[in-house]
Amino acid sequence: xxxxxxxxxxxxxxxxxxxxxxxxxxxxxxxxxxxxxxxxxxxxxxxxxxxxxxxxxxxxxxxxxxxxxxxxxxxxxxxxxxxxxxxxxxxxxxxxxxxxxxxxxxxxxxxxxxxxxxxxxxxxxxxxxxxxxxxxx
Amino acid sequence: xxxxxxxxxxxxxxxxxxxxxxxxxxxxxxxxxxxxxxxxxxxxxxxxxxxxxxxxxxxxxxxxxxxxxxxxxxxxxxxxxxxxxxxxxxxxxxxxxxxxxxxxxxxxxxxxxxxxxxxxxxxxxxxxxxxxxxxxxxxxxxxxxxxxxxxxxxxxxxxxxxxxxxxxxxxxxxxxxxxxxxxxxxxxxxxxxxxxxxxxxxxxxxxxxxxxxxxxxxxxxxxxxxxxxxxxxxxxxxxxxxxxxxxxxxxxxxxxxxxxxxxxxxxxxxxxxxxxxxxxxxxxxxxxxxxxxxxxxxxxxxxxxxxxxxxxxxxxxxxxxxxxxxxxxxxxxxxxxxxxxxxxxxxxxxxxxxxxxxxxxxxxxxxxxxxxxxxxxxxxxxxxxxxxxxxxxxxxxxxxxxxxxxxxxxxxxxxxxxxxxxxxxxx
Numbered sequence: 001x002x003x004x005x006x007x008x009x010x011x012x013x014x015x016x017x018x019x020x021x022x023x024x025x026x027x028x029x030x031x032x033x034x035x036x037x038x039x040x041x042x043x044x045x046x047x048x049x050x051x052x053x054x055x056x057x058x059x060x061x062x063x064x065x066x067x068x069x070x071x072x073x074x075x076x077x078x079x080x081x082x083x084x085x086x087x088x089x090x091x092x093x094x095x096x097x098x099x100x101x102x103x104x105x106x107x108x109x110x111x112x113x114x115x116x117x118x119x120x121x122x123x124x125x126x127x128x129x130x131x132x133x134x135x136x137x
Numbered sequence: 138x139x140x141x142x143x144x145x146x147x148x149x150x151x152x153x154x155x156x157x158x159x160x161x162x163x164x165x166x167x168x169x170x171x172x173x174x175x176x177x178x179x180x181x182x183x184x185x186x187x188x189x190x191x192x193x194x195x196x197x198x199x200x201x202x203x204x205x206x207x208x209x210x211x212x213x214x215x216x217x218x219x220x221x222x223x224x225x226x227x228x229x230x231x232x233x234x235x236x237x238x239x240x241x242x243x244x245x246x247x248x249x250x251x252x253x254x255x256x257x258x259x260x261x262x263x264x265x266x267x268x269x270x271x272x273x274x275x276x277x278x279x280x281x282x283x284x285x286x287x288x289x290x291x292x293x294x295x296x297x298x299x300x301x302x303x304x305x306x307x308x309x310x311x312x313x314x315x316x317x318x319x320x321x322x323x324x325x326x327x328x329x330x331x332x333x334x335x336x337x338x339x340x341x342x343x344x345x346x347x348x349x350x351x352x353x354x355x356x357x358x359x360x361x362x363x364x365x366x367x368x369x370x371x372x373x374x375x376x377x378x379x380x381x382x383x384x385x386x387x388x389x390x391x392x393x394x395x396x397x398x399x400x401x402x403x404x405x406x407x408x409x410x411x412x413x414x415x416x417x418x419x420x421x422x423x424x425x426x427x428x429x430x431x432x433x434x435x436x437x438x439x440x441x442x443x444x445x446x447x448x449x450x451x452x453x454x455x456x457x458x459x460x461x462x463x464x465x466x467x468x469x470x471x472x473x474x475x476x477x478x479x480x481x482x483x484x485x486x487x488x489x490x491x492x493x494x495x496x497x498x499x500x501x502x503x504x505x506x507x508x509x510x511x512x513x514x515x516x517x518x519x520x521x522x523x524x525x526x527x528x529x530x531x532x533x534x535x536x537x538x539x540x541x542x543x544x545x546x547x548x549x550x551x552x553x554x555x556x557x558x559x560x561x562x563x564x
Contacts, residue, residue: 001491020409028522029490030482033288037412040288044413065488110414 001063007047007072009056012097018059019043029063031136038114039068039134045107046072046130052097053077054128067116070132078124085120086112139280139478141179142197142330143186145172149193154510156185156194161401162284166523167513177480178284181328182277182401182426183435196327196435199346201353204239207319207345209311212240213303214323216247216373216381217431220444221354224451226361228378232370234360235323238353241315243370244307246322247377250274250299254376254389256469260294261392261420269394269411269419270294272386276328277426278404279337279475286408287477295471299380300329301336302469304343319345323353325434326427337471349436375452382445383430385452387423397423399430483525493525500524505536 003025005018023040043061050057054076062069079085088109093102112118117133152170157163164178165185172185172193186194204210212235219228232243253274261270271293273279282289304320311318322329324347333342379385383399396419398407404424410416427433432448433441483490483497504517512533514520523529532538 001495016410016413016415019413023412024481025494027285027287027481028483028494029487030479030485031487033290033477037288040412041414044415063491114414 003061003063005059005061007050007056007059009051009054012051012102015048015051016044019047022061025063026068035068035134035136039070041114042111042132042134043070045111046070046132048102049107049130050074050076052093052102057127064136066136068134068136070130070134072130072132073127074129075127078126078128079120079122080124082120082122139176139179140331140334141174141176142181142327143174143179143183144195144197145174146193146195147171149191151191151193153190154515155188155190157510157513157515158508159184159188160515161281161405163515163519165515166528167510175480177478180277180280180284180401180426181331182281183327184401184426186327186435196349197330198324198349198352198436199321199330201238201348203346203348204319204321206317208316209242209318210240211242211244211307211311211318211320212236212238212323212348213244213246213300213307213320213344215300215325215350215431216245216250216378216385217325217434217437217444217448218323218350218381219247219378219451220381220432220437220439220447221350221358222361223447224453227367228371228373228451229369230361230367231357233365233368234357235353236368236370237360237365238356240321242307242311244303244310244320245371245373245377246299246303247373247380249303249306249377250380250386251373251377251389252302252467253296253299253469254386256296257294257421258390258392260296261390265420268292269417269422271422271424274298274380274386274423275425275427275431276326276332277401278424280328280478281401281404281426282408283475284478284480285405286412288412289408290475290477292411293475295337295475296469297336297338297471298332300324300332300344301338301342302467305467308343321346321348323348323350325350325431325437327435328426337473337475339472350434351436351438354438378448379452381430382432382448383425384423385430385448387421390421392420394418394420395423396421397425399425399433400428401426483522497521497525500531503531503537504534509535511535 008014019040026036050072054074057074060071086108115132116135119131122128150171152167156172157165162178164175165172236243273293273296300322307320308318322344330347333344336342376389384397387395387397398404429441429445432444483493501521506517508516512520514523524531
């Protein structure tokens with residue numbers, strides 16, 4: 001089953017609405033609370049990243065018999081050094097984002113911690129595609 | 138199955154959409170012109186009682202006459218009871234008035250609350266770093282987590298409520314020589330009637346009845362104003378009394394890293410963020426379903442914010458000392474694990490649930506999406522869900538129905554058009 005979301009880049013107050021919606025769907029499917037929680041966290045963090053770094057983008061969520069795959073695509077500035085971005089505490093978030101309590105540099109580390117697979121493809125100046133997988137069993 | 142305290146007075150219900158639209162778990166449907174509560178989803182938060190313009194919703198409580206079935210009667214008043222009078226009226230006087238209503242003894246729930254404060258501090262210390270932990274004192278919040286946030290169940294502090302502890306201590310104080318002892322909670326809360334039937338412990342609740350503050354307040358205030366002599370009955374300090382309002386429980390801990398939230402929709406937003414892993418900086422989270430905390434319960438009469446300010450005055454005057462001599466240490470843990478309610482699940486079988494969800498999506502696309510509530514469900518989405526669960530038919534939607542009627546009419550006109558001209562006698 002697939003769900004598609006457009007994530008608006010400028011509106012911080014809407015960030016997290018796609019992950020809330022997916023959380024409800026997963027609860028309706030009767031998935032174990034731990035899986036729901038992990039998916040909620042990874043999707044929320046990834047969505048927030050998209051808002052604060054890339055000015056929005058699109059999210060496609062595939063709920064499969066054995067796993068959940070979340071694919072986030074944006075046409076933002078790209079990530080010059082992915083290894084660096086994965087470090088806990090490292091962030092390039094704007095002052096505005098930091099004032100709002102984002103940009104603690106825990107987004108990607110949190111996603112890695114709560115997912116079973118994380119792939120990031122990025123080209124500077126073109127955009128980033130993040131693919132996250134959470135196993136159901 | 139959960140048996141909720143909130144009930145409908147069928148004759149008063151006019152079948153409007155006020156309650157279905159405001160219910161935080163979408164637990165109400167209008168069927169055959171009457172609001173039907175789906176018990177498994179109900180939190181007993183009392184929101185529908187507040188919004189019903191026909192006064193058709195009530196929280197079940199016991200009549201005062203229930204105490205006549207017992208030989209020795211003990212009242213255990215919620216801390217929020219002290220909000221009925223300003224702080225120039227002592228808690229001793231309020232308790233004396235309460236006793237004069239026909240009780241042999243009174244025991245303050247505020248005193249039990251102080252013990253729970255103490256034990257909560259120990260709990261937080263022993264579980265440092267595993268939080269944040271959610272208070273279990275509001276029964277509607279505990280239900281909300283069970284029903285809508287099952288992944289947070291492990292973060293609820295598994296302690297019995299101050300009411301339950303007070304009942305136990307009151308019965309111990311009464312001893313064994315008084316005949317049949319009855320303990321009655323003087324309640325602001327819609328959910329307590331259900332709580333004493335499902336106390337999260339294997340043993341039965343020690344509370345024998347729940348009497349609404351609204352049912353005794355007028356008589357009690359008359360007694361307070363009378364020339365009745367005040368007895369020394371109060372023992373709770375400001376810490377316990379403070380529990381009657383939002384923030385009281387959190388402040389009582391005298392600890393850093395506490396947060397308190399009141400009102401059911403604010404509570405839901407906070408739990409949502411907590412589940413997203415966004416609120417991890419706190420040790421303790423106090424959540425109260427009612428505005429202003431327990432003072433805003435549906436079984437109170439005083440404006441919640443007036444009552445709240447009175448409770449705060451009392452906090453100042455009664456001193457903020459957690460009881461030093463709270464009696465022997467009690468086991469206040471739940472003996473039953475809190476179970477997730479499975480009402481959200483479309484089906485136990487994952488693949489079947491998936492098929493239902495696909496159907497739900499398709500149906501939802503044919504609906505107008507304006508959430509008018511005319512079908513009896515609060516939103517087009519919940520209506521579509523009712524259809525796939527076999528609880529509703531799509532023609533209950535007036536827009537779908539209108540479209541169908543138009544299609545039928547057009548077909549009839551077309552049919553009429555093809556009639557041979559000659560057969561029409563009037564022309």
